Amino acid sequence: xxxxxxxxxxxxxxxxxxxxxxxxxxxxxxxxxxxxxxxxxxxxxxxxxxxxxxxxxxxxxxxxxxxxxxxxxxxxxxxxxxxxxxxxxxxxxxxxxxxxxxxxxxxxxxxxxxxxxxxxxxxxxxxxxxxxxxxxxxxxxxxxxxxxxxxxxxxxxxxxxxxxxxxxxxxxxxxxxxxxxxxxxxxxxxxxxxxxxxxxxxxxxxxxxxxxxxxxxxxxxxxxxxxxxxxxxxxxxxxxxxxxxxxxxxxxxxxxxxxxxxxxxxxxx
Amino acid sequence: xxxxxxxxxxxxxxxxxxxxxxxxxxxxxxxxxxxxxxxxxxxxxxxxxxxxxxxxxxxxxxxxxxxxxxxxxxxxxxxxxxxxxxxxxxxxxxxxxxxxxxxxxxxxxxxxxxxxxxxxxxxxxxxxxxxxxxxxxxxxxxxxxxxxxxxxxxxxxxxxxxxxxxxxxxxxxxxxxxxxxxxxxxxxxxxxxxxxxxxxxxxxxxxxxxxxxxxxxxxxxxxxxxxxxxxxxxxxxxxxxxxxxxxxxxxxxxxxxxxxxxxxxxxxxxxxxxxxxxxxxxxxxxxxxxxxxxxxxxxxxxxxxxxxxxxxxxxxxxxxxxxxxxxxxxxxxxxxxxxxxxxxxxxxxxxxxxxxxxxxxxxxxxxxxxxxxxxxxxxxxxxxxxxxxxxxxxxxxxxxxx
Numbered sequence: 001x002x003x004x005x006x007x008x009x010x011x012x013x014x015x016x017x018x019x020x021x022x023x024x025x026x027x028x029x030x031x032x033x034x035x036x037x038x039x040x041x042x043x044x045x046x047x048x049x050x051x052x053x054x055x056x057x058x059x060x061x062x063x064x065x066x067x068x069x070x071x072x073x074x075x076x077x078x079x080x081x082x083x084x085x086x087x088x089x090x091x092x093x094x095x096x097x098x099x100x101x102x103x104x105x106x107x108x109x110x111x112x113x114x115x116x117x118x119x120x121x122x123x124x125x126x127x128x129x130x131x132x133x134x135x136x137x138x139x140x141x142x143x144x145x146x147x148x149x150x151x152x153x154x155x156x157x158x159x160x161x162x163x164x165x166x167x168x169x170x171x172x173x174x175x176x177x178x179x180x181x182x183x184x185x186x187x188x189x190x191x192x193x194x195x196x197x198x199x200x201x202x203x204x205x206x207x208x209x210x211x212x213x214x215x216x217x218x219x220x221x222x223x224x225x226x227x228x229x230x231x232x233x234x235x236x237x238x239x240x241x242x243x244x245x246x247x248x249x250x251x252x253x254x255x256x257x258x259x260x261x262x263x264x265x266x267x268x269x
Numbered sequence: 270x271x272x273x274x275x276x277x278x279x280x281x282x283x284x285x286x287x288x289x290x291x292x293x294x295x296x297x298x299x300x301x302x303x304x305x306x307x308x309x310x311x312x313x314x315x316x317x318x319x320x321x322x323x324x325x326x327x328x329x330x331x332x333x334x335x336x337x338x339x340x341x342x343x344x345x346x347x348x349x350x351x352x353x354x355x356x357x358x359x360x361x362x363x364x365x366x367x368x369x370x371x372x373x374x375x376x377x378x379x380x381x382x383x384x385x386x387x388x389x390x391x392x393x394x395x396x397x398x399x400x401x402x403x404x405x406x407x408x409x410x411x412x413x414x415x416x417x418x419x420x421x422x423x424x425x426x427x428x429x430x431x432x433x434x435x436x437x438x439x440x441x442x443x444x445x446x447x448x449x450x451x452x453x454x455x456x457x458x459x460x461x462x463x464x465x466x467x468x469x470x471x472x473x474x475x476x477x478x479x480x481x482x483x484x485x486x487x488x489x490x491x492x493x494x495x496x497x498x499x500x501x502x503x504x505x506x507x508x509x510x511x512x513x514x515x516x517x518x519x520x521x522x523x524x525x526x527x528x529x530x531x532x533x534x535x536x537x538x539x540x541x542x543x544x545x546x547x548x549x550x551x552x553x554x555x556x557x558x559x560x561x562x563x564x565x566x567x568x569x570x571x572x573x574x575x576x577x578x579x580x581x582x583x584x585x586x587x588x589x590x591x592x593x594x595x596x597x598x599x600x601x602x603x604x605x606x607x608x609x610x611x612x613x614x615x616x617x618x619x620x621x622x623x624x625x626x627x628x629x630x631x632x633x634x635x636x637x638x639x640x641x642x643x644x645x646x647x648x649x650x651x652x653x654x655x656x657x658x659x660x661x662x663x664x665x666x667x668x669x670x671x
Binding site for chain 1: 286297299344347348349350351365374376377381384385388389390391392393394
């Protein structure tokens with residue numbers, strides 16, 4: 001496959017149709033429809049905020065509600081993109097068995113659909129920012145880069161997992177467990193400063209995870225400069241290259257694994 | 270017009286499948302297999318060295334029994350499966366129509382499905398918009414286009430799917446088993462479209478069991494089979510071979526399988542019973558006849574002591590696949606010898622259309638009032654032909670003109 005073919009006109013048309021279909025079907029038959037895209041993270045946020053913000057009082061950080069919501073929204077995006085991306089090939093097996101088209105478009109379509117959801121959720125974040133009186137800082141210009149980073153990471157994982165899922169249907173269960181663990185290993189509900197108090201090394205290790213690093217940086221750029229970032233924990237911004245390298249490796253590895261296996265999806269799925 | 274240029278060239282195609290022994294798409298099974306040094310699958314060679322080419326503008330048939338690999342071949346042509354070795358070269362755009370409703374989504378409306386389908390087939394939104402009305406008109410589903418597909422009847426879905434495939438402006442069309450669906454009027458419409466497409470010079474590949482449509486439309490036929498009869502034939506040749514293969518299959522199945530519980534298709538007063546019915550043509554024992562062969566039937570009866578010299582009349586009736594009684598000869602005018610135990614009848618020229626026929630055999634008393642033994646459609650024989658027979662049978666006709 002030539003790189004120029006990946007975004008040929010034909011493939012773009014198909015990608016567009018698949019994204020639209022995915023989005024249309026997502027809340028098909030539910031009364032509230034698309035509103036669920038917004039309501040789900042809002043409720044999750046409300047629960048987290050009541051438990052960790054008001055009862056356990058983890059929120060020593062300024063603008064904690066916004067800080068928390070942004071973390072949840074970004075994590076939800078990552079989780080949705082990887083989970084649905086992973087299942088996408090098996091879910092669409094019907095299609096694969098009957099017609100020939102580039103398979104990666106399916107994975108791309110589901111992850112893009114998750115990206116659209118994220119955009120909607122960010123509107124809620126923006127509203128909460130206004131309500132909470134968050135000042136817009138110049139660092140906001142970097143914000144899209146962190147989303148891109150999470151997206152590329154999620155896409156790489158989704159490509160790998162979706163191909164693996166064709167071979168071993170255990171993949172879904174394993175990934176569910178990994179994501180559970182990763183949720184707590186990522187400073188989403190608790191401020192990273194709590195970890196640093198106990199052990200700087202632990203905080204450094206946590207930030208090797210590209211999602212953790214990107215969420216902390218995104219919070220820094222958008223919500224509060226109190227957010228600990230990989231730069232502040234290591235004392236040098238250069239260390240951001242480690243999670244970035246992981247993202248690149250995962251993406252390239254995932255894409256290659258997918259490419260190698262995708263030829264046989266139709267007969268194995 | 271059939272061009273000399275090839276639309277599809279297939280050379281030395283091989284394809285094997287690894288069939289897992291059990292549901293081994295789990296990690297546990299994978300580990301168990303590694304530990305036991307078991308492969309966990311069975312290799313099945315589906316296509317072995319298949320080569321052929323299809324000319325532009327040709328109506329090409331692919332026939333074969335179930336499990337002969339024709340679906341696999343089709344999926345390789347459509348680019349869905351990757352061959353182990355060999356090459357497929359396709360010149361032009363290709364629309365595969367494998368099974369019905371490629372990528373139809375039940376939750377979407379008819380209209381949305383048309384556009385999704387179009388995108389899958391590689392058409393832009395603009396191209397689809399211009400084709401849309403034509404597709405809807407052909408499917409005769411105008412009123413239903415804004416309803417969800419799950420509310421369509423299966424016939425409606427098929428019509429929509431078929432309309433998209435056939436109205437899609439591509440050079441090569443692959444049609445799998447399309448004639449098996451739809452009501453009579455829609456089938457007729459499909460056949461008209463086939464004719465039209467043929468005139469337009471499109472390349473069409475038709476995969477089917479229906480020898481009638483093969484004979485009507487196809488220029489050449491690829492027979493896919495593992496028994497060594499695979500190859501390219503004229504539609505008439507293919508039809509004959511295919512019928513023979515099916516009969517052999519059936520015979521094998523009935524020889525191997527335990528006899529099914531007998532239906533009540535035999536009755537009579539008894540005393541004189543049919544012991545054996547044998548079929549011959551001019552030269553040998555057979556149940557497969559070529560058109561024009563002599564059909565000879567030998568009936569062996571056994572008589573109880575009290576009926577040693579009873580006069581009998583033998584009656585036969587031949588039914589076609591639709592249950593129509595084609596002929597019903599009896600021996601009333603030929604007096605069967607008193608006490609004879611073997612009765613033979615020759616029908617000198619089989620003029621029946623190719624197909625499967627059932628034979629009813631009856632042994633009557635001399636007045637044909639009461640049957641001693643009545644065997645209702647217990648025997649089967651087949652007629653094959655290398656030419657098309659229109660109607661139920663073909664009789665000599667002398668034509669003249671002034």
